[in-house]
Amino acid sequence: MLKMKVQDMTIEYTTTPKEKPDLSTLVFGKTFTDHMFVMDYEEGKGWHDARIVPYGDMTISPAAMVFHYGQTVFEGLKAYKNEAGEITLFRPDENMKRLNASNDRLCMPHVDGEFVIDAMKKLIAIEKDWVPAKAGMALYVRPVMFATEAYLGVAPSKKYRFLILLSPVGAYYKEGINPVKIAVEGEYVRAVKGGTGAAKTAGNYASSLKAQEVAEANGYSQVLWLDGREHKYIEEVGAMNVFFKINGEIVTPALNGSILPGITRKSVVQLLTHWGENVVERQLSIDELIEAANNGQLEEAFGTGTAAVISPIGELFYNGQKIVVNEGEIGTLAQKVYDTITGIQFGTVEDPFDWRVQVATT
Amino acid sequence: MLKMKVQDMTIEYTTTPKEKPDLSTLVFGKTFTDHMFVMDYEEGKGWHDARIVPYGDMTISPAAMVFHYGQTVFEGLKAYKNEAGEITLFRPDENMKRLNASNDRLCMPHVDGEFVIDAMKKLIAIEKDWVPAKAGMALYVRPVMFATEAYLGVAPSKKYRFLILLSPVGAYYKEGINPVKIAVEGEYVRAVKGGTGAAKTAGNYASSLKAQEVAEANGYSQVLWLDGREHKYIEEVGAMNVFFKINGEIVTPALNGSILPGITRKSVVQLLTHWGENVVERQLSIDELIEAANNGQLEEAFGTGTAAVISPIGELFYNGQKIVVNEGEIGTLAQKVYDTITGIQFGTVEDPFDWRVQVATT
Numbered sequence: 001m002l003k004m005k006v007q008d009m010t011i012e013y014t015t016t017p018k019e020k021p022d023l024s025t026l027v028f029g030k031t032f033t034d035h036m037f038v039m040d041y042e043e044g045k046g047w048h049d050a051r052i053v054p055y056g057d058m059t060i061s062p063a064a065m066v067f068h069y070g071q072t073v074f075e076g077l078k079a080y081k082n083e084a085g086e087i088t089l090f091r092p093d094e095n096m097k098r099l100n101a102s103n104d105r106l107c108m109p110h111v112d113g114e115f116v117i118d119a120m121k122k123l124i125a126i127e128k129d130w131v132p133a134k135a136g137m138a139l140y141v142r143p144v145m146f147a148t149e150a151y152l153g154v155a156p157s158k159k160y161r162f163l164i165l166l167s168p169v170g171a172y173y174k175e176g177i178n179p180v181k182i183a184v185e186g187e188y189v190r191a192v193k194g195g196t197g198a199a200k201t202a203g204n205y206a207s208s209l210k211a212q213e214v215a216e217a218n219g220y221s222q223v224l225w226l227d228g229r230e231h232k233y234i235e236e237v238g239a240m241n242v243f244f245k246i247n248g249e250i251v252t253p254a255l256n257g258s259i260l261p262g263i264t265r266k267s268v269v270q271l272l273t274h275w276g277e278n279v280v281e282r283q284l285s286i287d288e289l290i291e292a293a294n295n296g297q298l299e300e301a302f303g304t305g306t307a308a309v310i311s312p313i314g315e316l317f318y319n320g321q322k323i324v325v326n327e328g329e330i331g332t333l334a335q336k337v338y339d340t341i342t343g344i345q346f347g348t349v350e351d352p353f354d355w356r357v358q359v360a361t362t
Numbered sequence: 363m364l365k366m367k368v369q370d371m372t373i374e375y376t377t378t379p380k381e382k383p384d385l386s387t388l389v390f391g392k393t394f395t396d397h398m399f400v401m402d403y404e405e406g407k408g409w410h411d412a413r414i415v416p417y418g419d420m421t422i423s424p425a426a427m428v429f430h431y432g433q434t435v436f437e438g439l440k441a442y443k444n445e446a447g448e449i450t451l452f453r454p455d456e457n458m459k460r461l462n463a464s465n466d467r468l469c470m471p472h473v474d475g476e477f478v479i480d481a482m483k484k485l486i487a488i489e490k491d492w493v494p495a496k497a498g499m500a501l502y503v504r505p506v507m508f509a510t511e512a513y514l515g516v517a518p519s520k521k522y523r524f525l526i527l528l529s530p531v532g533a534y535y536k537e538g539i540n541p542v543k544i545a546v547e548g549e550y551v552r553a554v555k556g557g558t559g560a561a562k563t564a565g566n567y568a569s570s571l572k573a574q575e576v577a578e579a580n581g582y583s584q585v586l587w588l589d590g591r592e593h594k595y596i597e598e599v600g601a602m603n604v605f606f607k608i609n610g611e612i613v614t615p616a617l618n619g620s621i622l623p624g625i626t627r628k629s630v631v632q633l634l635t636h637w638g639e640n641v642v643e644r645q646l647s648i649d650e651l652i653e654a655a656n657n658g659q660l661e662e663a664f665g666t667g668t669a670a671v672i673s674p675i676g677e678l679f680y681n682g683q684k685i686v687v688n689e690g691e692i693g694t695l696a697q698k699v700y701d702t703i704t705g706i707q708f709g710t711v712e713d714p715f716d717w718r719v720q721v722a723t724t
Contacts, residue, residue: 057422062506066428067436068567144429144430194593195590196569203563
C-alpha cells in the first residue's frame, strides 16, 4: 500500500457555510462544523479516497456490518485556541496509538496515525474560525471508524469508513466546578477481562446506558463501575477514569484489560509524578475505599476524561451508605491538576512534556 | 401513540427488479431482495412512516449515535416455502419478544411486535418469488434497529430506525451435515453477568470476532465460550447455543443473564421434553464436560441456531487435549432433532406446537 499524503487529499469546500453558534448556549455534541474528513478502506486496496467534504449525511447500505455486528472504534480529543489565535491539539499521537489498539481488538485495520493527524490538522485549519478562542471552550474532534461491507455473516468486515467530525463545545463547567454524586453500581457491568473494555468501541457505551439510567432515576449523576468478575474492584466512573487520594496516596485503578487507558488519566499520572506526588496505579477494592472513607482517610475523589478534564466526586452511594468526600467540595489536588492541564491546553501554563501540538493555520 | 396498521403502510415498488440468484452458489447474507421495510422513531412521536421501499442505500448522519455508542439490536429468522408453494415463518412472535427484551437492555423503545410481524408478512408476500422452494433453503429475514440521532453525548438516542432486510439463503449443509471442530476459549470472553450477553446486540458480535480469528488460525471452526466471571462454566458455541448428551442426560447451559435465549434452543428443549427425553437446563462446567468425555460418557455435542438449526460438534480442544465426540460423526439425537425441526419448518412433518405461521401471498 502506498503511504497516504495530506497533499494528495481532495478538498471540496461547502457552498453554504453555516452561521457560527452562540457559544454561551452551546450543548455538547449537537453542532457540527462545515466540513468533515472521510476516507475508505477495502481489503486488498487499503485506505483510499482521503478527502475533506462538506459536513452532511452520507449514504450507506442498510446491510453495512456496523449496524448488525458493531465493528466500530472512535476517539475524542480537543483543539484549543489561545489568546494569540494559535490552535493546538492535546497529545493526538496518544489518540492514534489507542485507536489502533482498539482496531486490533475489534479485528479492524490500522490507520496511519501520522497521516490522520496531518489530515486532522488540515481539517481544523479549514475550520479555524469554528475554534472558540476562550478558556474552557474548544473544538471537539471525533475520529470514528466503522464496518461498511454489506454482509450479514459474522466475520470481520472487508470494508471500513473513517471520518473526522468537528463540534465546537462551550464551557463544561458553566458555573464553576461542582462535584457530582456517584452511585456504586451493584448489578450492571461495563466490561470484563477478556472483553472489549480496554478498547474505545461503541458496544461498551451501549452497554453502560442502562446503569446510567437507573443511577439518574435515583438522583445520581454517574455510576462507579466495579469489575465484572468479582464485583469487588473499582474500574471507572461513568465514561471516565477515576482517582482517589487516600491518606496521602493518590490511587487510580491499574490498567487490567477491562479499563479504558484514558489519555487524561495518563497525563494526570505523569503530572503527579512530575510534582513528586505519591501516585500509584494498583488494584483498589470498593471495601478498601469505603473503609478509608469511614476512617476519615479518603481525602479526594475525581474522574478524568477529555470532556471535563477533571470531574470531582462529592458523594458516593454504596450499599445504602452515603459517603461525602471532602465535604462535597473540590479538593486542592483536583483543582491544581485541573488548572494545570487546562492551562497547558490553553497555552497559559508551561508545557514541560511537549503535550501541545501546533496546528498551522496559514 | 396510535396503533400502526399494515393497511396504512406506504409501498413503493422497485422499477428495476433484480435477477434471482443461482441458489446452488448462493453465499449467506450477501444477496438481498428487491424491497425492504423501514420505519422511524422519534421521542414524543413514536414509530412513524412505516413503508416498504426498494432495497438500497440509505442516507444517515455521520454523527448518528449508532456509529459512536452502538445502540442497536437485531433478530434473525427464516421464511420457508413448501412444495405447495405455501410460505411460513418459524415462531416470529418469539423474535419479537426477544427484540423488545433486547430493547429494554439497550435503553431503546419497544416495537409493536404484532404490527412488525404483519409488515414482515406483507414484505415477504411482495418478495414471494425470492423464497427458495427447496428443503434446506429459505429466505433469511433480518429485522434490525439502531440509533439515528445526530448527537455525540453518551445517552440513549431520541431517534431510531427499524428495518427488515430479506436475503435468500442456499443450503447450509451443501454436502450433508459435517461435525465441526471447536476450541474452548481460554482468554477472550463473549459476555458476563451484568453485561449485554442476553441481548441480541451488535457489540456482542464485535467482541466475539477476535477469539474466532484465533480459533480459525489454529484450525478450529468456532470457539466454545466460558463464563466471564470464573472461566469455568460453558455458555455458548460461536454464535449458537450448545447442548451435550452426557450419560443419557441432555444438558444445555441454563439462561443466566449472559447467554442469548436462542429460539432454536427453546424449540429443541420443548421438542426433547415432548419426546420424553431427559433434558436439563443447568450450569455445566468445562471440567465436568472433560471428565465425562474422558469417562466415555459424552455421547453427543451440538450447537443450535437459526442459520444451521443444528451444528454437531465432532471435536473439542481444551488445555492441549483433543476430545473426539461420537467418533466425529453426527449423533442419532442431533440428527433426529435436525430432521424434525427442519421438517416442521418445511411443512413435511406435523407441527404439534403451532410453530409455523402462514404468510398469505394472495
